[in-house]
Amino acid sequence: MAKIIEQAVKKTRYISVRLAGEEVYVENISTEGDLLGAVPAGKLRLREIQKVMPLGDWSLNIEEQWKDRIGKTHFRIVDATTGKFQESVL
Numbered sequence: 001m002a003k004i005i006e007q008a009v010k011k012t013r014y015i016s017v018r019l020a021g022e023e024v025y026v027e028n029i030s031t032e033g034d035l036l037g038a039v040p041a042g043k044l045r046l047r048e049i050q051k052v053m054p055l056g057d058w059s060l061n062i063e064e065q066w067k068d069r070i071g072k073t074h075f076r077i078v079d080a081t082t083g084k085f086q087e088s089v090l
Contacts, residue, residue: 011066015042015080017049020057031064035076038062042080 013035017025029038039062046060060080067073077086 011064013038013062013064015045016061016063017046018059018061021059029062035062035064035078036085039078039080039083046080 011031012028013031014026014028015038016023017027029041042060042062046058049058049060050056062078062080064076065073073090075086075088075090078084
């Protein structure tokens with residue numbers, strides 16, 4: 001009988017702040033809970049940025065990535081403003 005070895009999956013989650021589509025700041029955040037659960041905190045952070053620098057075309061994504069057992073990298077991205085959710089595997 002083949003023995004399956006379980007590996008712990010190490011996820012990383014971070015916010016990605018963009019100015020006119022260009023990433024200008026990245027900050028790691030907790031991986032606890034659901035990805036969509038981080039959206040309210042992302043919206044708050046975005047409002048704070050827009051308050052101090054109102055003329056910029058700001059956006060904020062919450063992104064999560066991890067590698068599976070065969071080495072493929074999985075990405076989940078949610079736009080904090082629109083709530084649009086994307087997934088990809090590379």
